[in-house]
Amino acid sequence: MLRRGEVLRLRIKDIQFKSETGLLTLNITNTREGKTKSGSSRMVYTTIPTRYRYFFYTLLDIKKHSNQDLPLIGHDLETLSSRAISYLVPVSRALRILFGIHFNFHHLRHSGVHIFMLQMLHCVSYTPDNLRGETPLEQEVLSEKSVAVRLDYWFKGREAIEVNSAAFLDNMGKQIGHIFYATTRWSYLHDIDWLLPIISKYHNPHTHKQFSHSALRYLMGLSASSNDLSRLLSHIIPDYDQQTLAEKRCQSITVTEHALRVHVLQIDNLSQAAQKEHITDTLSNTYLEEKWLSTLEKSQLTLTNFLFDKLINPVPNGEEAIINFESISAIWECGCxxxxxxxxxxxxxxxxxxxxxxxxxxxxxxxxxxxxxxxxxxxxxxxxxxxxxxxxxxxxxxxxxxxxxxxxxxxxxxxxxxxxxxxxxxxxxxxxxxxxxxxxxxxxxxxxxxxxxxxxxxxxxxxxx
Incomplete structure (x- = not known):
């Protein structure tokens, strides 16, 4: 959702996080290091998924005693260019390795805008939560509860049906930093295949539709005279075997496109990519933090790494560490x-x-x-x-x-x-x-x-x- 420069210029005081609900509030404004693209300030609201909240809270806790006017990312006295080279360039490099040489850091903003649009469209279309995405993570991000938390500054406790749906795009544009919706539509919302299933009930793959026997035989690759249709439908439609012979001979069969795709294409309910994502849904909410800490343990033994380890890991008696990020930054600034x-x-x-x-x-x-x-x-x-x-x-x-x-x-x-x-x-x-x-x-x-x-x-x- 943020531009590259906006991420770098974020100050500690510009961010507020509620770990209970996952609400993240960002104040995008002009700072001594630079101005926003439009020259004006804006507020950005989003929700952090449950599995990432503890990790996010841990990162913010590191700087809780630092000067609130200092940058959120990097050491206390680190320059803007140094922060860009040391923290954003590695992210860009990893993105290009994963998704191709033409992928860059700004595409993360496009992804955030796309997710925001999906949330808005599902909200005004009153899509059931179980149909909002394929994986539990997608369903949580797109859920009615997540959208309500994100838009609480506007909803103020009201339901989506109680607010003017025509104002959704205006509120979205304000958070993105676009004056005109056309900018968002033409430059940020790529393709259109994701749109119809949300705004049109008929095009939703989970909507029950009527198919003729001949159409189903064609879709399943059966001959026009094949008698296997009834057997195959018993695997697709749960209560098909309970129907009478007369009901089975009825000209139209009611089934969802999603169920047909699962059977015809011989795939599980989740795509391969979704299955990989689904595996991580069984992990604890502290998994990411534990994974991050394990990488720190394997890092090279230097003074600053040693001090940082003492900062983020609790002391044996359970008391708070008596070292702060300001001291580490001072050593880093004057050191190597x-x-x-x-x-x-x-x-x-x-x-x-x-x-x-x-x-x-x-x-x-x-x-x-x-x-x-x-x-x-x-x-x-x-x-x-x-x-x-x-x-x-x-x-x-x-x-x-x-x-x-x-x-x-x-x-x-x-x-x-x-x-x-x-x-x-x-x-x-x-x-x-x-x-x-x-x-x-x-x-x-x-x-x-x-x-x-x-x-x-x-x-x-x-x-x-």
Whole structure:
């Protein structure tokens, strides 16, 4: 139902979702990232099928503590172009693999408009729910209840028969963003074979019609003198065997086209595509969420993936996670963004060479104590000069025995550990006894909670062990 740019520009505050009814309300309006095609705002209402609601609720719950003016899709500070490339292009690529090279993201809008039209036509035609689609999912989406929830802003509790049916197309156009219905008809509603069965009772395949014996013999491929018609009709019409001989010899036989198609074409009540869809109707309402979480478990082990896993999975004692999406976005923004790479052997060896890295609460940083050596510097640069750690800045405390000249260790820190911009963050501290050592504080460049740093500490321990 939405255009590509409208999807990208959706803000958190522009979306409202009621998990009980599945009603999804979207405010399509001008934002600082761009304007709507018409330059004016509109409201879009739709219903999410039961099987997708828990998954949808989980996705929205991730950003419940974020700034409501930020984009719904992507990280908090991610640019519009980055969101398009990282989240919509993969969808377009998958669509083309499934449906052909000419299929693109905008065709999803055409599909949404087509479903909306089907809902409207079934509503004004008062089609029974069991005849609205072939699969349970189709029947739920097109059902009278689903349409009533979607149009409740207009119906306000009334039945469809109580409202002006002439206004249906006007309300549909307002939600789509079309001023004229002709735009919708000529550019979005493809073919016409789906229309007659809805608006014309005669053309509905489930409508009972009268056929002559000769017509049925022809349709079933029987000869004009064949006596097999009665036997075949007993498989098609449930109560045919209960009829008297005189009733069977009646010139006309009442049967539905759908029943004839099922028998003649030797197919089940559902098409092959519908059968595949029907299989998923036996799955639980949490199946999609569980499937999504399983893909996250198989994803490469990086810091942002680890933190995201802690955000969406409940902690063992059942309490809410103390990490938020804002902190993850801050690390992503200053880190390697979408260019993260899995941990290789060189990276892993460097990690294992470090002593324990702990959280220093009074400095709001991670603390690393190492010997001031060339080997230690090599390991430090391998790990913490990697783009994945670009979200921290380094401060150095060089602890030197009072009997040792500080010139050489200080030169080592400047040459091997610190960048020129970090020279001002090198402090030299004298100690009475013991060998010289170097303490490095990894301080976040952005505002990140102490709890997030504790999760980072857990990530480092996981890598080392």
């Amino acid at each position: 963004r979408h260019r993260s790479q899995p941990i290789n052997n060189k990276y892993l060896t460097a990690y294992k060479s470090f002593p324990n890295i702990t959280v220093c609460k009074h400095k709001h940083a991670l603390r690393l104590n190492i010997a001031c050596t060339t080997k230690g510097a090599s390991a430090f640069n391998t790990v913490f000069r990697h783009t994945e750690w670009a979200w921290v800045r380094c401060e150095f405390e060089l602890h030197i025995n009072r009997k040792v000249d500080s010139k050489r260790p200080l030169e080592m820190v400047k040459k091997r550990y610190a960048k020129k911009s970090e020279y001002k963050h090198i402090n030299v501290l004298r100690q009475q006894k013991g060998p010289s050592s170097l303490t490095i504080y990894l301080k976040p460049k952005s505002k990140i909670s102490i709890h997030t740093l504790e999760y980072v500490e857990q990530f480092i321990k996981l890598i080392k062990h």
